[in-house]
Amino acid sequence: MRHDVFRVLRLWRGHAGWLTAGVAMAVLSALSGVALLVLAARVISGAVAQGSGAPVLVVGFGITALLWLRPVMLFRPVARYLERLVTHEATFRALAQTRVWFFGRLAQRLPAGLGLRRAGDLLGRLVADVEALDGLYLRVIVPAAAALAVVVTMALVVGAASPGLAAILALPLAAALVLPMLLAPAAARAGAEVAEAQGALRSAVVEPLTGLEDTLAANGEARAAARVAAEGATLAAAQTRLARRAAWGGAMGSLLTQVALLGCLAWALASRDHAVATGLLAVFLAFAAAEALSLMPRAGAALAAAGAAAHRLFEAADTPEPVPDPSAPAPLPKGHALRLSGVTFAWAPDRPAVFDGLDLDVPEGARIALLGPSGAGKSTLAALLLKFAAPQSGSITLGGIDIATLAAADLRRRVAWLTQDARLFDDSIAANLRLAAPEATEAELWRALDRAQIGDLIRSLPEGLETQCGEGGTRFSGGQGRRLALARTLLSPASVLILDEPAAGLDADTERAFLATLDEAMAGRSVILILHRLIGVERPTRILRLVGGRAIPATG
Numbered sequence: 001m002r003h004d005v006f007r008v009l010r011l012w013r014g015h016a017g018w019l020t021a022g023v024a025m026a027v028l029s030a031l032s033g034v035a036l037l038v039l040a041a042r043v044i045s046g047a048v049a050q051g052s053g054a055p056v057l058v059v060g061f062g063i064t065a066l067l068w069l070r071p072v073m074l075f076r077p078v079a080r081y082l083e084r085l086v087t088h089e090a091t092f093r094a095l096a097q098t099r100v101w102f103f104g105r106l107a108q109r110l111p112a113g114l115g116l117r118r119a120g121d122l123l124g125r126l127v128a129d130v131e132a133l134d135g136l137y138l139r140v141i142v143p144a145a146a147a148l149a150v151v152v153t154m155a156l157v158v159g160a161a162s163p164g165l166a167a168i169l170a171l172p173l174a175a176a177l178v179l180p181m182l183l184a185p186a187a188a189r190a191g192a193e194v195a196e197a198q199g200a201l202r203s204a205v206v207e208p209l210t211g212l213e214d215t216l217a218a219n220g221e222a223r224a225a226a227r228v229a230a231e232g233a234t235l236a237a238a239q240t241r242l243a244r245r246a247a248w249g250g251a252m253g254s255l256l257t258q259v260a261l262l263g264c265l266a267w268a269l270a271s272r273d274h275a276v277a278t279g280l281l282a283v284f285l286a287f288a289a290a291e292a293l294s295l296m297p298r299a300g301a302a303l304a305a306a307g308a309a310a311h312r313l314f315e316a317a318d319t320p321e322p323v324p325d326p327s328a329p330a331p332l333p334k335g336h337a338l339r340l341s342g343v344t345f346a347w348a349p350d351r352p353a354v355f356d357g358l359d360l361d362v363p364e365g366a367r368i369a370l371l372g373p374s375g376a377g378k379s380t381l382a383a384l385l386l387k388f389a390a391p392q393s394g395s396i397t398l399g400g401i402d403i404a405t406l407a408a409a410d411l412r413r414r415v416a417w418l419t420q421d422a423r424l425f426d427d428s429i430a431a432n433l434r435l436a437a438p439e440a441t442e443a444e445l446w447r448a449l450d451r452a453q454i455g456d457l458i459r460s461l462p463e464g465l466e467t468q469c470g471e472g473g474t475r476f477s478g479g480q481g482r483r484l485a486l487a488r489t490l491l492s493p494a495s496v497l498i499l500d501e502p503a504a505g506l507d508a509d510t511e512r513a514f515l516a517t518l519d520e521a522m523a524g525r526s527v528i529l530i531l532h533r534l535i536g537v538e539r540p541t542r543i544l545r546l547v548g549g550r551a552i553p554a555t556g
């Protein structure tokens with residue numbers, strides 16, 4: 001747990017200024033509370049001393065304290081306000097950066113779907129686990145720093161009058177400060193169970209809802225509901241175990257502060273009468289410390305939760321990258337001829353090889369029709385060409401340069417892929433299209449839509465290019481969504497296009513019309529057309545069939 005927590009702190013290094021300022025404000029605010037109680041104790045001792053005819057010095061202390069009381073009383077709420085402001089700004093900045101960092105790590109690691117965890121669970125990690133990290137700062141570091149400052153100041157103030165009393169007061173309070181931190185690693189295990197159960201519950205809810213039509217069509221509603229109930233019960237049991245631990249921690253902390261308070265009362269009663277002022281001061285300070293320390297049991301629970309959340313985040317973020325970028329990537333070559341030589345590839349060591357010595361040439365401007373039965377490896381070939389996966393042996397070159405030496409982002413500027421199940425995102429048509437070409441003008445968007453045979457339909461919509469697609473493109477039919485995704489790929493400036501079943505979901509006439517216009521749409525680019533069958537209008541420069549992990553010439 002400690003390792004994960006320190007790693008989070010290292011991740012937040014860039015915000016050290018804000019984070020430190022927040023801690024400083026919290027310490028100031030807590031110390032102003034201590035000052036208030038010290039002054040109050042002095043005023044009361046002064047008043048008692050005046051009544052009992054005590055030395056003028058003690059009475060004088062009381063009057064001076066009275067003068068200081070008002071500015072400190074005014075300062076405290078201001079310090080509190082600034083503390084909240086600064087600590088929340090610091091948390092906001094640190095968490096925003098953590099979310100982006102984590103998203104980036106996932107995006108590098110999951111493109112090929114290997115090791116992809118349940119969608120709901122991942123969503124939970126990105127949102128809830130990152131959110132739990134705010135506890136590390138707001139509920140652990142900030143209150144612990146403030147409580148430490150209070151205990152140390154209290155020991156120094158009381159110690160100046162009586163070192164013995166300072167020890168009676170400070171030792172149990174120091175124990176109350178440290179105890180929740182010592183208990184946190186054990187609580188982190190309970191916290192991990194809670195986080196795991198939350199992830200499972202989220203998956204149980206998100207999965208049947210994202211595939212709601214399939215769930216309902218299979219009459220799976222009751223089964224899905226039963227799974228949600230079962231995961232909910234597991235979560236409740238894990239939360240009870242965590243709450244029980246937190247309750248024990250809270251009780252112990254409160255016991256220790258009582259011990260400190262009783263200790264100084266006993267000291268005051270047992271000592272001679274001149275020590276009344278010191279005793280009173282100690283009692284007041286014990287109250288101040290009790291207030292600061294009352295947050296510590298919650299800090300222990302928050303530390304446990306943040307430790308568990310950090311562990312889950314790093315576990316997902318540290319999944320090995322399927323194809324790490326080279327440390328010094330080569331510049332993109334000028335040409336875009338593709339060549340695969342002796343490529344062997346299996347998705348996992350225990351899975352059969354998809355390719356076994358695959359050779360394939362795609363000269364510049366070629367149009368290769370790649371056929372093959374389901375599962376032959378057509379999409380796998382596309383994954384290799386975009387570096388979502390890397391061959392175990394053999395080489396793939398682009399313009400004569402091994403793609404292993406290129407940065408993936410550079411390569412993907414040259415090679416674009418219309419995947420078999422290309423998604424539309426919950427945004428406007430224009431925004432969906434501009435994913436492939438952020439700078440594209442409206443005229444270019446319309447040209448791509450026309451080439452994909454969907455321009456007329458979009459023109460007929462009242463909001464035109466600003467029409468919202470809905471999540472996953474649900475506001476369009478399957479075939480319409482396919483054509484929009486195709487338009488997006490056509491917009492890409494890449495010089496090699498891999499079109500995986502580009503006409504899937506189109507009716508026979510539209511399919512024929514689209515494939516017949518490929519010439520215009522592809523002008524000058526190389527195209528790998530992945531198809532189940534040829535309909536005779538594609539005019540490929542070569543037809544290849546994937547069989548037994550190799551590409552062999554076919555006649556159509």
Ligand SMILES: Nc1ncnc2c1ncn2[C@@H]1O[C@H](COP(=O)(O)OP(=O)(O)OP(=O)(O)O)[C@@H](O)[C@H]1O
Pocket residue numbers: 112113114347348351354372373374375376377378379380381420
């Ligand atoms: N991400 C993946 N992880 C593990 N195995 C995979 C993955 N993608 C594909 N496979 C496996 O690799 C083999 C080739 O699959 P691929 O999707 O490339 O075939 P395909 O020719 O595109 O099939 P289809 O025509 O049905 O789309 C299959 O046995 C498949 O189970």
